[in-house]
Amino acid sequence: MKNIEIAKQFKVEVIAKVKPLRSGLINDTYLVYTKGKDEPQYVLQRINNYVFKDVALLQNNINKVTKHLSKKLKEQGETDIERKVIKLVQTKEGKTYYQDGENYWRIMVYIPHAEQPMLSPELYRKAGAAIGRFERLLSDHPTKLKPTIPHFHDIKMRMNQLKKSIEDAICNYFDFKGVGDIPEFLFLYYGQLKKELDKFKKMPLRVCHFDTKISNMLFDEEGNVLCLIDLDTVMSGHITSDYGDFLRTAANTLNEKDRAYKKVKFNMEVFKPFTEGYLQEMKDVLTPVEKELLPYSVLLFPLMQSARFLTDYFNGNVYYHVDYPKQNLVRAKNQLALLEDIINHEEEIFDFIYNLAGYEKD
Ligand code: GN1
Numbered sequence: 001m002k003n004i005e006i007a008k009q010f011k012v013e014v015i016a017k018v019k020p021l022r023s024g025l026i027n028d029t030y031l032v033y034t035k036g037k038d039e040p041q042y043v044l045q046r047i048n049n050y051v052f053k054d055v056a057l058l059q060n061n062i063n064k065v066t067k068h069l070s071k072k073l074k075e076q077g078e079t080d081i082e083r084k085v086i087k088l089v090q091t092k093e094g095k096t097y098y099q100d101g102e103n104y105w106r107i108m109v110y111i112p113h114a115e116q117p118m119l120s121p122e123l124y125r126k127a128g129a130a131i132g133r134f135e136r137l138l139s140d141h142p143t144k145l146k147p148t149i150p151h152f153h154d155i156k157m158r159m160n161q162l163k164k165s166i167e168d169a170i171c172n173y174f175d176f177k178g179v180g181d182i183p184e185f186l187f188l189y190y191g192q193l194k195k196e197l198d199k200f201k202k203m204p205l206r207v208c209h210f211d212t213k214i215s216n217m218l219f220d221e222e223g224n225v226l227c228l229i230d231l232d233t234v235m236s237g238h239i240t241s242d243y244g245d246f247l248r249t250a251a252n253t254l255n256e257k258d259r260a261y262k263k264v265k266f267n268m269e270v271f272k273p274f275t276e277g278y279l280q281e282m283k284d285v286l287t288p289v290e291k292e293l294l295p296y297s298v299l300l301f302p303l304m305q306s307a308r309f310l311t312d313y314f315n316g317n318v319y320y321h322v323d324y325p326k327q328n329l330v331r332a333k334n335q336l337a338l339l340e341d342i343i344n345h346e347e348e349i350f351d352f353i354y355n356l357a358g359y360e361k362d
């Protein structure tokens with residue numbers, strides 16, 4: 001079925017054209033233009049059914065969360081709510097997604113927004129506050145949201161997947177050239193952190209975003225964050241996921257796919273304002289155990305992502321799109337280099353967070 005035919009299955013105005021939009025590693029995204037308008041009016045997405053096995057559940061989570069967010073924003077007297085929350089468009093049958101026999105599709109209202117502002121400490125403060133605000137507004141969400149990807153940020157399972165991928169690779173005569181001792185390092189660091197990471201299950205479950213990064217934020221003309229987008233992974237989990245995964249991408253002095261991974265450093269000038277913004281919103285919401293574990297998430301996410309990239313490399317690059325065969329290995333090395341530099345700053349990171357959060361470790 002052609003994209004335009006798919007878009008017509010939804011309650012939308014007369015469509016003029018559908019144009020692809022390049023972004024994300026997971027879904028395919030298109031802009032939908034309607035007759036007589038120069039600006040796109042909708043966003044059409046093909047949902048990656050390999051990654052997201054239960055599309056009905058995923059769409060149900062997005063539907064609940066976006067409704068809760070707009071209700072809260074209305075109660076707080078916010079203006080411009082149409083730009084502050086994503087809105088799903090229903091199909092003509094009243095569903096939140098359409099299945100064409102092969103693929104799953106959804107449509108959202110296009111949110112007019114400005115370009116992402118230049119990266120600056122101020123921007124990271126705003127990003128931290130936006131994530132904190134998102135979690136705070138959802139902190140009274142009445143029901144638990146089921147996982148769209150079970151065990152998504154479960155480090156124990158990710159390390160087991162890595163172990164299994166190595167065993168399979170050995171059986172398949174995989175060429176381990178260039179891998180070096182990365183697996184050994186990952187298992188070593190995991191062992192060192194395991195006691196603290198096992199405590200994560202003591203944290204309360206809250207509705208979180210689970211894919212926090214600047215590119216998943218839309219900005220207004222003044223450079224303020226309008227909303228978080230890419231709500232595929234919204235589910236109940238631990239706040240450490242949103243906080244830690246943001247820093248994993250944003251505080252890397254290089255890009256996660258940069259081949260010059262030996263130069264990767266953890267940028268404290270991103271970490272500090274981001275943490276200030278986040279805690280400004282969440283300090284009074286977080287429980288002591290969440291405050292205690294927050295800094296461990298700075299270590300956890302590069303470790304987990306390195307393991308995930310390496311697993312995919314051994315599995316033959318079936319999960320992440322790659323531009324060349326060794327890209328997942330390069331990404332894994334990049335994340336490991338980041339982890340190593342975080343370890344260099346560990347004391348400073350812990351002190352900074354505990355200080356701002358008003359947490360005293362005994
Ligand atoms: C994937 O496609 P993107 O960039 O939104 C992945 C994240 C990883 C990220 C690494 C559902 O997100 O968990 O951190 O790649 N999303 C999923 O670049 O697996």
Ligand code: MG
Nearest residue numbers: 024026211230
């Ligand atoms: Mg994503």
